[in-house]
Amino acid sequence: MNQSSESMEFGLSTFLESKPTANGVSHAERIRQAVEEAELAEQVGLDVYAIGEHHREDYASSAPATILAAIASKTNKIRLSSAVSVLSSDDPVRLYQNFATLDALSSGRAEIMAGRGSFIESFPLFGYDLEDYNELFDEKLDLLLQVSASEKVTWRGKHRPAIHDLGVYPRAVQEPLPVWIGTGGNVNSAIRAGVLGLPICFAIIGGSPAQFAPLVQVYKEAALQAGHDLNQLQIAVHSHGLIKEDGEQAANMQFPAVVDQINKIGRERGFSEYTRRSFDQARSLNGALYTGDPEYVAEKIILLRKNLGLTRFLLHVDNSMLAHRELLETIELFGTRVVPIVKKELARIQSSSNK
Numbered sequence: 001m002n003q004s005s006e007s008m009e010f011g012l013s014t015f016l017e018s019k020p021t022a023n024g025v026s027h028a029e030r031i032r033q034a035v036e037e038a039e040l041a042e043q044v045g046l047d048v049y050a051i052g053e054h055h056r057e058d059y060a061s062s063a064p065a066t067i068l069a070a071i072a073s074k075t076n077k078i079r080l081s082s083a084v085s086v087l088s089s090d091d092p093v094r095l096y097q098n099f100a101t102l103d104a105l106s107s108g109r110a111e112i113m114a115g116r117g118s119f120i121e122s123f124p125l126f127g128y129d130l131e132d133y134n135e136l137f138d139e140k141l142d143l144l145l146q147v148s149a150s151e152k153v154t155w156r157g158k159h160r161p162a163i164h165d166l167g168v169y170p171r172a173v174q175e176p177l178p179v180w181i182g183t184g185g186n187v188n189s190a191i192r193a194g195v196l197g198l199p200i201c202f203a204i205i206g207g208s209p210a211q212f213a214p215l216v217q218v219y220k221e222a223a224l225q226a227g228h229d230l231n232q233l234q235i236a237v238h239s240h241g242l243i244k245e246d247g248e249q250a251a252n253m254q255f256p257a258v259v260d261q262i263n264k265i266g267r268e269r270g271f272s273e274y275t276r277r278s279f280d281q282a283r284s285l286n287g288a289l290y291t292g293d294p295e296y297v298a299e300k301i302i303l304l305r306k307n308l309g310l311t312r313f314l315l316h317v318d319n320s321m322l323a324h325r326e327l328l329e330t331i332e333l334f335g336t337r338v339v340p341i342v343k344k345e346l347a348r349i350q351s352s353s354n355k
Helices: 027-043 064-072 092-105 130-149 187-196 209-225 247-269 276-282 294-308 324-354
Strands: 009-014 048-051 079-082 110-115 152-155 163-167 179-183 200-203 235-243 290-292 312-316
Touching (some): 009 079, 027 048, 027 064, 048 064, 048 312, 064 079, 110 130, 130 179, 130 187, 179 187, 187 209, 200 209, 209 294, 235 294, 247 276, 247 290, 290 294, 294 324
Parallel strands (some): 110 179, 179 200, 200 235
16 A cells, blocks of 8 residues: 555544443443444544454443444445454454454445454453463464455364364455454564564554554564565554544543543553643653644644554544543544545645655
8 A cells, every 4th residue: 555645544443431330321322322423434534433342341342343233234435343353362263254244234344453452351251361362362363364365264273173174154245354453562463464464553552653663664574574565554553532623621621531541440450640741741742642623633643644654543532431422523523624634734745755
């Protein structure tokens, strides 16, 4: 894929955060809201809507393919992806079948983003040992890619029964069904994606996005050494944000929600306390939080494109403490205000480089 302004895609990612309490948003309501969000995303010209798989009480997204299938019936153009599918604790054959079915319902708009996942609840839930964390992913990715590439499969591994010359149906409309690698910044994940020539998505939720440039380079070098065309590589970034006409209002509205969420996870994992100073650093020009007015968010995405050469940007629009109308406003501003600014500037840069 070339690096013209036309090649860059813009989309949304979500984990369908919810608070299933008497005063919160139920899982059922949050799932229905996802359909509304995706419909609006398509209406304002966004390219992708992606749902991450989670198995916790504070998320309603344990079955992304099912929710995306409902969205497929309400939309016509927007691409529908997981973000990520926790491949290590899933069965690659069933994962392929679910997304091949989604591909049929959407007339060829489905994608799988495969990853290890940032939480571990799915491992005991489905009977997997965390001691096999890395081995499970390697083995299951191999099977998923074989199933995606061929109707009949012969395969043998350690953690799943062997398959001997069996067909997997239905087949996806797209041949092969797109499989992305999702990573939080693991070097081996970048190398693996490059060697396989698969598109990659970096989850950049902290620090400076520019620090991911060496990982992008590692990815490209691995792809080049494996004989892949660098112009065909796709690089995405997934980062959190909130957009309002008044950038300070966006920050003041988002901070209480972000600090509540991050500190809850931080207590589980032993992280240091997240503060307003941490938040303000993250939403600075070189930070990983895309929060502010449309012009400012556009400026940050343009800088991200310059630093990483990405071809897709996914804005993570989700928080159970924010009213749904705030998320819808962000989606509308992202599509109608931010994206046109970014595309115009990228076209200007491209034009100048061609002179």
